[in-house]
Every structure is written in C-alpha cells, then in structure tokens.
Amino acid sequence: MADGNDEHGAEILKQAQALFSELGVEAVSMHQVAKAAGVGQATLYRRYPNKGNLCMALMKAKFDQLMAEMKQDLEESSDLPVRERLSRFMTRQILFAHRDIEWMKEVFRSCKLKDVRENVFEAPPFKFLYSNILQLLEEASGRGELIALDPPFAASLITASITPELLFYWDEKGYTAEEIAKQYTQTFIAPLFVS
Numbered sequence: 001m002a003d004g005n006d007e008h009g010a011e012i013l014k015q016a017q018a019l020f021s022e023l024g025v026e027a028v029s030m031h032q033v034a035k036a037a038g039v040g041q042a043t044l045y046r047r048y049p050n051k052g053n054l055c056m057a058l059m060k061a062k063f064d065q066l067m068a069e070m071k072q073d074l075e076e077s078s079d080l081p082v083r084e085r086l087s088r089f090m091t092r093q094i095l096f097a098h099r100d101i102e103w104m105k106e107v108f109r110s111c112k113l114k115d116v117r118e119n120v121f122e123a124p125p126f127k128f129l130y131s132n133i134l135q136l137l138e139e140a141s142g143r144g145e146l147i148a149l150d151p152p153f154a155a156s157l158i159t160a161s162i163t164p165e166l167l168f169y170w171d172e173k174g175y176t177a178e179e180i181a182k183q184y185t186q187t188f189i190a191p192l193f194v195s
Helices: 007-023 030-037 041-047 051-076 082-099 101-109 124-142 151-161 164-172 177-192
Strands: none
Touching (some): 007 041, 030 051, 082 177, 101 164
C-alpha cells in the first residue's frame, strides 16, 4: 500500500479525508477522490486499489500522529499513578478509534480486506500499544500496585481487547466514545490494581 510521503500521495490523502468528512465514506467514489486530488484514476488505483486501502492509509497517518501524542502524554504524566496513566492511555486509544469509526467500517466492508489486513499482532499499532501497556504494568508490578498477574500476558489481552468489531458493536448499541472508555477502564483496568 502506498503512503502520502510524496506530493501526489499527500494530496490524495488530504482530498480523500476532506471528501469523507464532508460526504461520508460510503458516498464518496474513487473517481471523486481522483478528481479532487487532480490525479488520474489510474494513478489513484496504482496507489490504492480500493477505498479500503485508501481508508487504511488515512488511518495509518492518523495513528502515527496519535502515537506521537500518546508518547508525549506518557512522558508528561510520569508523576501520576500508573493506574491513572494506563486508564488515560486506553481512553485516548478508544476515543481515537471511535472518532474514525466510519472509516474503519469502510475498511472492514471492503471486498479487498484480505489485501490490507496483516497479522494484527505484528502490526505497528499493536506493537506500540502492547509495549507501552507492558511498561506501565511492569512499573505498577514493581511498586506492588498490581494484583498477582503476569504483565506480558495481561498486556497482550488488554491490547487485543479493543477490536474494531467490538467498537462497531458498542457504537451500534448507542454508546458514546466517552461511555465506552469509562466502562472499559472500570471493567478492565481498575480491577488489575490493588485498592
């Protein structure tokens, strides 16, 4: 999959994001994206064979920005209790994913989904989330703040627990992103810590 690191790629992503935001992902055709970006359809399809690939490229760019923000937040909040930092970390991830839920739905509906999905456990988002969650759990364990658990195992489960499918389900049930984050941290984060 192509990225937006060159002039054409950046313009395609910029215009796709604007169109998706204005009209909704389903309403936008690849032809509209090509026209708005000022590129031929052949150029667009060489970079992004379908709308699912285009959505994945947009999500990658957004996640790269989120990772930088999350790293900064962890550094700036290092004086807070681990439980609070871990809750903030997961809340930020949930709010991010929920904000772009329509794009994620489009990616999952794409008939070429097998072409854009990779082993989730090897994907950069999983690795980033896992390593930071593990670091926080190991810190809490070293301070005696955790219940008896294996931090690497727990970090894997926490990281894997927020799936797009589960977010789609909660969204369809009418939960707001804030409600999902609150329920999630109360259910999965708080019980890991000694009272």
